[in-house]
Amino acid sequence: MNETILSLEDARLVLEGNAGPLEILKGISLDVARGESLGLVGPSGSGKSSLLMLMGGLERATSGRITALGHDLTALDEDALARFRRGNMGIVFQSFHLIPTMTALENVAVPLELAGAANAFGRAAAELVAMGLGARMDHYPAQLSGGEQQRVALARAAAPRPAIFLADEPTGNLDAATGEAIMELLFGLRDRHGATLILVTHAPELAARCDRVVRLADGCIAGEDRARRVKVAE
Template identity: 70%
Template sequence: MPAALTLSNIGLELSGNAGPIEILRNIDVEVATGETVGLIGPSGSGKSSLLMIMGGLEQATAGQIDILGQNVTHWDEDKLARFRLDHMGVVFQSFHLLPTMTALENVSVPLELAGRKDATARARDALADVGLADRMDHYPSQLSGGEQQRVALARATAPRPEILLADEPTGNLDQANGSAIIDLLFNLRDHHDATLIMVTHANDLADRCDRKISLLDGQLEEQPVPLARQA
């Protein structure tokens, strides 16, 4: 079975007022199918940029990326978008819900774009899985922050993706809602048997993963996970 994700010598350089800025350099990492990985590091270390490259949402300036056995390095945006619809789910810190659509419509749209004939039924099931069976017809403005993130989780997992990417999924939530969202994220990951890669500032959240990787000054370093987690 191929690895879920392989990054080979990935680099990212952006243009700045003072010249080129090196965000990532010489990134080599392989994530096994079904593995959970916590990506940690200080603000500005490039964690979110790396996650976006993993999801084909940002283009690396060097290296190669293989997802589910396919070299996607030079794919155009349309091909990458179609691939994400079929194989990947992404959860952001900001919920990115469409304000003029209900919770059900927000979850249904990606399924409809992917050509799923059971889009509405699957969206209903996904919202029920995150505890929002009675809030499906509500608009984002009628939902709390925690509820909006639950809708975002339902949207990401409704297609039953092989890979889940989460970028600070609790960053805009209080502690209680944040803990509930993380529990849901791991439960959904287990339910769909997906590979999970999560960016977080919180070591305790990363400790729940199979592996913990630190990003500092644009480079990766493996970190130990608690012995209890290893067992």
């Protein structure tokens, strides 16, 4: 569990706001090991989601270096980043972000198709069945409940068997029971596929399930707690 799969060196993010440049992340350095589950916590506006976006290549760092699976993400252009995400990263959002013009099955098949995977639809269907959505494959997002939409999003993220799962408050829009079920599925996926999971959350009990929790405040790492779950288990 010591191999570093994702590494940030002095990553900074400055966004242009209406009132001038806004420094969102102020030099983050962080290593994530293969198979590790990492929780990112902190108050609103502390930069958790931005950090996650940097890790996924959805946002470009203003300076610093981000390496994932041996690739320097800061050196890749937009399309190279998109290609890199195929099969390597599965991302889950608080608002699910399903494509509204596609059915559940089609949504799950998209990343497989983009990656040129054989039998994309068969694998997508199997993934949905595994998520308990076998009867909802031909439904459009608007016809699904919030919990169901998030399970489709999970299936979509998991279908290409990515090495890294990125989840941005995946239960934020769900009730407690549904949220709990989603988390079971998410951690189950990680355990089944031996993937790395990086999770942004406000929920302490969710963070508590992670191997390591990094606390952010005002764009900086404010502290770290390691393996509490293991301790509790002991």
